[in-house]
Amino acid sequence: MLHVFVNDVGLLRWAREAAEGAEPLPEATVWLDLIDPTAEELARAEALIGTSLPTREQMAEIEESSRLRIAGGALTMTVTALVWADTDEPRIATVSFVLAGRRLVTIHDIDPQALLAFRRRASHGQVPASRGELVLAALVDGMVDRTSAVLRRTGVELDVLNRRFFRGRKLRSRGETLDDAQTLKRIGHAGHLIGKARLSLASLSRMTDFLARGDGWNSGKATRRWAKTTLQDLRGLDQYARFLSGKVALALDTALGQINVEQNEIVKIVSVLTVLLFPPTLVASICGMNFEEMPGTDSPFGYPSALGLMLLSALLPMIYVRLKRWM
The missing domain is CATH 1.20.58 (Methane Monooxygenase Hydroxylase; Chain G, domain 1)
Incomplete structure (x- = not known):
């Protein structure tokens, strides 16, 4: 699926008609969002930006040299995004950002919540962005905010579990029951979610650090300043995720200890x-x-x-x- 967003007097506008057919994409295009693209959609995007886009095999590489590279006058950055965090099966989705001049191309198979929300805002003409770097900054900020919200919600759930553990059975609320199997499942799910969030934060940190240094890429001062600020936020979130990992270990040890005492x-x-x-x-x-x-x-x-x-x-x-x- 191809979404085309063009610059309309400083605002992003969704050009629905441009994504249909086989005609060349408009020159005013600022952002191309490719979701599980077909070969024809990839060819149209490559013809517009003048360079090749990463394949699925290249996006799956884990080496930093493969995820962060400059080739053909374009900057290609691949990160992992946390998706399906509100379900019982959170996953990590690979997202590639390709900056070519003033245009940005995003490629992904699963739609992260941050990209979906930004695309909805842009479709209503509520996003001021005339260059691809501005769109990149907004998308990354959305992914950071989404991960932060997931960690904050997980922290609240762990607080509830720990208070219930240390409050003791004699002080339980009326009608409150503790299912050991369900409790262990909740703790395991929290640890699983935090682990995937940390993996996403690590990839975003590498990307923003690359942009902040500006090695081999002539990014603007505003972009480097944003990257440095975002990198600080990511490091703070990673520290908070480590703290939550400790709380998961404490909750797991407490739960297993109580089960052992009960037995x-x-x-x-x-x-x-x-x-x-x-x-x-x-x-x-x-x-x-x-x-x-x-x-x-x-x-x-x-x-x-x-x-x-x-x-x-x-x-x-x-x-x-x-x-x-x-x-």
Whole structure:
């Protein structure tokens, strides 16, 4: 899918008609957004910017020299973006930014939330951007804000879990229950999400650091100043993500510790009950022996005496256990 945005008196305008057909793209194009592009769409974009665009194989490379390179008068930068963060299966999507002169081309297979939101704003003529570098800055800022919001939401969820752990069972709210399996799943999902967010932050940090240095690329002062500011924000977010990773480890250790304590309590209760039930069982076994000559068999108080002895043999060990505070 191809989205074409042109410069319309300093504002981005979505040129819907330009994406259709096989005609050359307009010269006023500032931003081309390619979502899972076809070969024809790639060819039209390459004809406009005058250089080749990265292939899927090149976008999948993890070497920094492959992700950040200058070739054919164009700057190609590939980053990983956090997508589907609101679902149970967050993923990392690869996004390539190609700056060629005053134009920007973005290539991706999955639409990140930041790019989708920016494209919606641009389709309503609400984005002032006359050059590709301005569009790049706005898109990266949107990706940083999106990742920041995901980390902030994850931090709040971890705070809720940790407060519930350390509050203790006696202070739970009415109707509140703790499902150990669900709790472990939530902790694992938070750690999984933070890990993917850190991967995205690392790739964005490398890209903004590359732009801030301006090695081999004649970027404007405003772009380098923006890149330095964004790089500081990314480093701060990475530190916060590390802090959240520590909270995930604490929550996981606490959850596993509580599960272990609960299991030990269950085993302890079963063991004590087994000991407490042993004396009355022994009395019942002796009194139930099928012999002709049994003491108390002919006595009218034989059966009540056996019941009383069984009850007494159960109460005495129970009192002893309570005095020792074993239960």
